[in-house]
Amino acid sequence: xxxxxCTRDLTKEYVLDGETVRALRGVxxxxxxxxxxxxxxxxxSGKSTMLNLFACLDRPTSGSIKLGDDDVSKLSDDQLSEIRxxxxxxVFQSYNLIPQLTVIENIEVPLYYQGVYSAKARRRCxxxxxxxxxxxxxxxxxxxLSGGQQQRVAIARSLVNDPYFILADEPTxxxxxxxxxxILELLEKLNGDGKTIIMVTHEPEVGExxxxxxxxxxxxxxxxxxxxxxxxx
Amino acid sequence: MAFxxxxxxxGVKSLLLHPLRSLLTVLGIFIGVASVIWLLAIGEGISxxxxxxxxxxxxxxxxxxxxxxxxxVMDSSSRGATPYGITRDDYDRLTETIPTIERAxxxxxxxxxxxxxxxxxxxxxxxxxxxxxxxxxxxIDRGHFITDVELENKQNHCVLAxxxxxxxxxxxxxxxxxxxxxxxxxxxxGVAKEKAASxxxxxxxxAQDFSNDVYIPISTLxxxxxxxxxxxxxxxFEREIVELSQVTLRVDDVKNVMETADLVELTMAEHHRxxxxxxxxxxxxxxxxKTTRMMFxxxxxxxxAISLIVGGIGIMNIMLATVTERTREIGIRRAxxxxxxxxxxQFLVETIALSVVGGLTGVLAGLTCRGVTGxxxxxLEKAFPEIMEALPPVIQSVEPIVVPWSIPxxxxxxxVIGIIFGxxxxxxxxxxxxxxxxxHE
Numbered sequence: 001x002x003x004x005x006c007t008r009d010l011t012k013e014y015v016l017d018g019e020t021v022r023a024l025r026g027v028x029x030x031x032x033x034x035x036x037x038x039x040x041x042x043x044x045s046g047k048s049t050m051l052n053l054f055a056c057l058d059r060p061t062s063g064s065i066k067l068g069d070d071d072v073s074k075l076s077d078d079q080l081s082e083i084r085x086x087x088x089x090x091v092f093q094s095y096n097l098i099p100q101l102t103v104i105e106n107i108e109v110p111l112y113y114q115g116v117y118s119a120k121a122r123r124r125c126x127x128x129x130x131x132x133x134x135x136x137x138x139x140x141x142x143x144x145l146s147g148g149q150q151q152r153v154a155i156a157r158s159l160v161n162d163p164y165f166i167l168a169d170e171p172t173x174x175x176x177x178x179x180x181x182x183i184l185e186l187l188e189k190l191n192g193d194g195k196t197i198i199m200v201t202h203e204p205e206v207g208e209x210x211x212x213x214x215x216x217x218x219x220x221x222x223x224x225x226x227x228x229x230x231x232x233x
Numbered sequence: 234m235a236f237x238x239x240x241x242x243x244g245v246k247s248l249l250l251h252p253l254r255s256l257l258t259v260l261g262i263f264i265g266v267a268s269v270i271w272l273l274a275i276g277e278g279i280s281x282x283x284x285x286x287x288x289x290x291x292x293x294x295x296x297x298x299x300x301x302x303x304x305x306v307m308d309s310s311s312r313g314a315t316p317y318g319i320t321r322d323d324y325d326r327l328t329e330t331i332p333t334i335e336r337a338x339x340x341x342x343x344x345x346x347x348x349x350x351x352x353x354x355x356x357x358x359x360x361x362x363x364x365x366x367x368x369x370x371x372x373i374d375r376g377h378f379i380t381d382v383e384l385e386n387k388q389n390h391c392v393l394a395x396x397x398x399x400x401x402x403x404x405x406x407x408x409x410x411x412x413x414x415x416x417x418x419x420x421x422x423g424v425a426k427e428k429a430a431s432x433x434x435x436x437x438x439x440a441q442d443f444s445n446d447v448y449i450p451i452s453t454l455x456x457x458x459x460x461x462x463x464x465x466x467x468x469x470f471e472r473e474i475v476e477l478s479q480v481t482l483r484v485d486d487v488k489n490v491m492e493t494a495d496l497v498e499l500t501m502a503e504h505h506r507x508x509x510x511x512x513x514x515x516x517x518x519x520x521x522x523k524t525t526r527m528m529f530x531x532x533x534x535x536x537x538a539i540s541l542i543v544g545g546i547g548i549m550n551i552m553l554a555t556v557t558e559r560t561r562e563i564g565i566r567r568a569x570x571x572x573x574x575x576x577x578x579q580f581l582v583e584t585i586a587l588s589v590v591g592g593l594t595g596v597l598a599g600l601t602c603r604g605v606t607g608x609x610x611x612x613l614e615k616a617f618p619e620i621m622e623a624l625p626p627v628i629q630s631v632e633p634i635v636v637p638w639s640i641p642x643x644x645x646x647x648x649v650i651g652i653i654f655g656x657x658x659x660x661x662x663x664x665x666x667x668x669x670x671x672x673h674e
Binding site for chain 1: 239246247561562564565566567568570571667668671
């Protein structure tokens with residue numbers, strides 16, 4: 001079984017107002033391909049820090065973190081940027097689409113930073129837009145879309161570079177229950193097609209929809225159990 | 234290539250999101266570039282005109298002119314007037330002792346009233362020699378200018394300037410008729426064409442308005458009118474004793490001009506205790522005019538450079554604000570894989586786009602300076618004619634001449650300004666921590 005991501009003794013400390021804050025204290029975690037993991041915990045538990053490390057937006061203080069076959073623990077800023085552009089797809093709580101770009105242009109952004117802009121790439125973006133059900137809104141701006149539609153664009157964007165995994169940070173946090181259901185169904189479908197998803201959430205109902213829940217407390221991994229449904233609804 | 238097209242497209246899109254803001258930013262550069270071109274063009278126009286006029290005086294000429302000394306210096310006892318100015322002796326000394334003088338032109342001018350039948354014109358009676366026509370580039374419309382014979386014989390012939398002829402003889406041919414000057418008659422033998430006025434250049438050479446002149450042989454003037462002149466001026470009488478108003482000396486070679494001028498000064502100084510003459514060397518003036526032109530360019534250039542810098546500061550200010558506004562966007566782009574260099578490029582492209590647009594429009598505006606100046610002049614002449622009249626002729630008739638190199642230089646500087654003042658904000662943007670940026674706002 002290949003691993004989409006794996007960490008060993010992952011530790012992150014930083015200094016705030018002269019005091020050392022230990023956000024993560026030696027977390028070891030394996031994420032196999034095709035898994036759907038929910039990382040849960042109270043605020044301050046270290047889940048955001050974990051997310052930032054998975055997203056290669058930050059570097060660990062010690063320990064290691066591998067994405068696929070790439071060890072990303074000690075890469076330079078430019079190298080991390082490349083990984084982000086080619087290997088990771090991120091979905092944020094507040095969608096984070098670029099307001100002056102259209103739907104199709106937003107989906108293209110990671111490809112642009114990879115240096116890819118061919119007609120073939122354009123077609124792929126259109127396909128993804130179709131897959132999330134927004135084929136008729138390619139030229140719309142984010143302000144013309146509902147929250148759920150924007151999140152679907154974000155999900156399409158996260159898939160455009162065929163990532164190791166999709167990283168989702170409270171993806172349904174800003175959505176009403178009906179739209180939450182839509183998005184979770186979409187994620188289920190993607191996971192069913194083999195996409196690995198690592199999701200941070202604080203909503204238990206959302207956590208229960210995944211295959212596995214990892215709980216953090218005070219920077220430590222305190223539990224790691226498959227869900228009752230194990231991803232089946 | 235496609236990459237750069239895409240990058241520029243993105244940049245322009247972002248700028249168009251805030252059209253008014255972008256426009257105002259561009260305005261700074263636009264004004265800077267346009268003013269570089271305009272100011273240099275105006276300076277160039279003025280310089281060229283000045284140089285033309287000096288050149289008309291003749292680079293190989295030396296002009297000695299009589300100046301009325303301040304009244305304290307003059308002794309007002311002898312018949313109420315003291316002789317001053319260039320004398321006939323001076324003239325002889327200059328022409329006989331200085332070998333490099335090829336030709337000398339004596340001139341005596343007095344303001345007189347000319348009349349014919351019941352028409353009257355106030356103008357200048359100019360006693361001169363036949364060479365006067367050549368040196369001042371007069372052209373004869375009808376008849377002929379004063380001849381050697383007329384000079385020799387002190388004949389009472391005269392030549393009218395165009396406007397005098399128009400005013401005194403609106404319906405008839407002046408040739409052959411006689412005009413009155415004081416108690417004398419002068420037969421008209423020629424009429425000159427209109428000539429443009431020349432501005433006053435150099436201290437001792439008053440502005441010449443050729444339009445109301447009447448020319449007679451200087452020998453005639455000396456014998457009929459003499460040196461003692463009484464002129465009525467409103468309620469007073471002006472008395473003066475002057476032999477020559479001006480002597481124009483032609484030097485045989487331009488190389489000898491400066492030396493000859495020194496000799497002329499010495500010769501005159503020996504026999505004049507009062508400051509009643511002035512020596513103008515057009516060649517010297519020409520050199521000065523060239524220096525002035527250089528200073529114009531430097532000075533105008535500095536002013537324009539300052540305004541370009543101010544424009545650049547404006548750009549930097551706006552870009553810094555823009556970067557702060559788009560902190561979130563920067564975080565998103567970084568999270569999606571943008572490197573620091575990508576962020577720098579993105580914002581630098583926007584800044585350069587702004588300054589290029591400002592530069593191009595500024596150049597276009599700069600090229601219109603000739604047309605616009607003409608329109609402004611026409612407008613001012615209609616609206617404020619008295620003020621326009623009062624301005625020195627140099628300013629009245631200024632015709633800007635676009636200095637060719639000012640265009641690429643101004644445009645090039647505007648692009649450089651964009652790069653320089655855009656770099657700091659762009660680097661600020663790139664240095665942001667993506668995690669912090671994503672949390673922003």
